[in-house]
Amino acid sequence: MVVALVSTQTPDQNGSTNRIERTSLHDAIVTRLRDMIIEGHLPPGTRINEGQIGTTLGVSRTPLREAIKYLASEGLVDLVPSRGAVVKTFGAKEVRDMIDLIRTLEQFAAARACEVATANDIGAIRDLHDQMIDCYRTGDRLQYYKLNQAIHSGIVALADNATLYDVHSMLQTRLKRIRFIGHEGPEKWANAVAEHEEIIAALEARDLDRLSAVLGRHLTMAWERVKDSLPA
Amino acid sequence: MVVALVSTQTPDQNGSTNRIERTSLHDAIVTRLRDMIIEGHLPPGTRINEGQIGTTLGVSRTPLREAIKYLASEGLVDLVPSRGAVVKTFGAKEVRDMIDLIRTLEQFAAARACEVATANDIGAIRDLHDQMIDCYRTGDRLQYYKLNQAIHSGIVALADNATLYDVHSMLQTRLKRIRFIGHEGPEKWANAVAEHEEIIAALEARDLDRLSAVLGRHLTMAWERVKDSLPA
DNA sequence: ACTCAACATACTGCATACAGAATTTAGGGC
DNA sequence: GCCCTAAATTCTGTATGCAGTATGTTGAGT
Numbered sequence: 001m002v003v004a005l006v007s008t009q010t011p012d013q014n015g016s017t018n019r020i021e022r023t024s025l026h027d028a029i030v031t032r033l034r035d036m037i038i039e040g041h042l043p044p045g046t047r048i049n050e051g052q053i054g055t056t057l058g059v060s061r062t063p064l065r066e067a068i069k070y071l072a073s074e075g076l077v078d079l080v081p082s083r084g085a086v087v088k089t090f091g092a093k094e095v096r097d098m099i100d101l102i103r104t105l106e107q108f109a110a111a112r113a114c115e116v117a118t119a120n121d122i123g124a125i126r127d128l129h130d131q132m133i134d135c136y137r138t139g140d141r142l143q144y145y146k147l148n149q150a151i152h153s154g155i156v157a158l159a160d161n162a163t164l165y166d167v168h169s170m171l172q173t174r175l176k177r178i179r180f181i182g183h184e185g186p187e188k189w190a191n192a193v194a195e196h197e198e199i200i201a202a203l204e205a206r207d208l209d210r211l212s213a214v215l216g217r218h219l220t221m222a223w224e225r226v227k228d229s230l231p232a
Numbered sequence: 233m234v235v236a237l238v239s240t241q242t243p244d245q246n247g248s249t250n251r252i253e254r255t256s257l258h259d260a261i262v263t264r265l266r267d268m269i270i271e272g273h274l275p276p277g278t279r280i281n282e283g284q285i286g287t288t289l290g291v292s293r294t295p296l297r298e299a300i301k302y303l304a305s306e307g308l309v310d311l312v313p314s315r316g317a318v319v320k321t322f323g324a325k326e327v328r329d330m331i332d333l334i335r336t337l338e339q340f341a342a343a344r345a346c347e348v349a350t351a352n353d354i355g356a357i358r359d360l361h362d363q364m365i366d367c368y369r370t371g372d373r374l375q376y377y378k379l380n381q382a383i384h385s386g387i388v389a390l391a392d393n394a395t396l397y398d399v400h401s402m403l404q405t406r407l408k409r410i411r412f413i414g415h416e417g418p419e420k421w422a423n424a425v426a427e428h429e430e431i432i433a434a435l436e437a438r439d440l441d442r443l444s445a446v447l448g449r450h451l452t453m454a455w456e457r458v459k460d461s462l463p464a
Numbered sequence: 465a466c467t468c469a470a471c472a473t474a475c476t477g478c479a480t481a482c483a484g485a486a487t488t489t490a491g492g493g494c
Numbered sequence: 495g496c497c498c499t500a501a502a503t504t505c506t507g508t509a510t511g512c513a514g515t516a517t518g519t520t521g522a523g524t
Binding site for chain 1: 256258294297298299301302303304305306307311313326329330332333336337340393394395396398399403
């Protein structure tokens with residue numbers, strides 16, 4: 001089986017390779033805006049000023065507004081009638097709820113993955129894990145973080161359920177902003193790495209019970225790491 | 233606890249009751265378009281002609297396009313560069329995957345509901361159920377169908393997890409179109425009613441194992457009912 | 465009759481323009 | 495000095511217009 005690591009929102013996963021790179025402006029704006037929110041350039045509660053953002057991005061308000069509507073459906077901004085869009089604020093309970101949901105999704109994905117994943121698929125995850133360990137050793141936090149997410153996404157992708165993958169990605173995206181805050185200290189980081197080691201081992205053994213348990217623990221720890229740095 | 237039956241996308245659930253009904257055009261168009269897709273007026277694979285739809289709805293292309301982007305993020309349409317939006321086609325596997333995911337979500341919701349729901353909350357579900365039974369007796373299929381959905385949404389709402397509720401609603405919406413197709417015969421209908429009876433009983437007893445099992449069976453049956461009327 | 469090319473048409477993508485609501489600011493009364 | 499009111503400004507919501515791309519059609523060539 002070939003794992004589809006791309007979301008259904010980027011549909012030409014196997015399009016002819018010589019296709020002209022036709023980056024639609026829509027996607028570009030959506031990505032930029034999302035990044036601005038995730039990276040905190042647009043803090044929670046901020047009203048999005050279409051004129052200002054539009055000029056900084058160098059586009060007119062029309063495609064910008066379309067992108068905002070897209071992000072509204074994604075749950076990153078709220079649409080307030082006659083007052084535009086405001087960056088959504090996540091309180092402690094909402095973050096906790098999202099993590100609970102992610103746990104459910106990952107455990108479901110793990111169950112399917114243990115059934116349908118090929119040795120190759122699992123090997124690919126192992127590769128990501130090994131790279132991540134390297135980053136841990138060298139202290140490259142950013143790259144570590146990205147590989148970390150890729151591994152979780154990869155496990156979900158193993159379940160071969162596109163909708164599951166999309167929903168999981170959406171939730172992961174919403175939490176990116178939060179996780180940026182949670183600067184864990186070295187001891188917690190070491191714990192996280194140990195958990196990841198166990199995740200990979202359980203996956204390679206296709207030991208669903210162990211995999212499910214450690215995934216659950218891993219997400220509980222993620223909650224512990226961020227919960228104190230949250231507003232309400 | 234007060235069950236929030238509204239999605240976060242309609243934020244003023246407890247706003248002052250004398251608030252002017254300010255139906256934003258955006259929401260109106262989104263709802264209309266969604267209904268047109270669900271009810272089959274825009275069959276899967278159809279290209280959405282902005283000019284035509286715009287004139288029929290009596291609005292200009294600008295807010296219409298914004299609504300289309302919103303639905304694209306919801307997963308009801310695909311965005312094809314330079315060719316606009318096409319109504320998404322769901323094959324058999326995708327529908328099956330979605331039902332698998334809904335099962336996972338409902339079982340998770342059930343677990344939380346058994347913990348946190350009040351007797352009142354459960355009583356409200358029971359009321360919906362009784363109404364639904366009436367519709368079954370009188371043969372009112374449409375109302376039966378609506379109450380059926382309301383019960384499932386209600387159980388998810390009991391879990392008191394807004395994100396969970398939103399995701400579940402989104403998936404339920406995507407499948408509405410499919411379920412319209414699946415005209416079950418009287419014997420299957422009777423089975424579905426019996427399952428619902430058991431769901432309510434298990435919920436009132438807060439018997440998670442039984443509730444989880446019957447919810448799972450219920451969704452498997454839902455799949456059996458629709459699977460033969462699907463394209464690929 | 466079929467194929468391919470050039471043209472005509474239709475539609476999307478984006479920018480601009482205008483109307484109305486919301487917010488800010490200035491001014492007057494207490 | 496503070497608060498309330500009213501003008502002014504800013505910003506959103508919607509329509510329209512224009513350019514570029516895709517699609518459909520016609521006609522010539524084989």
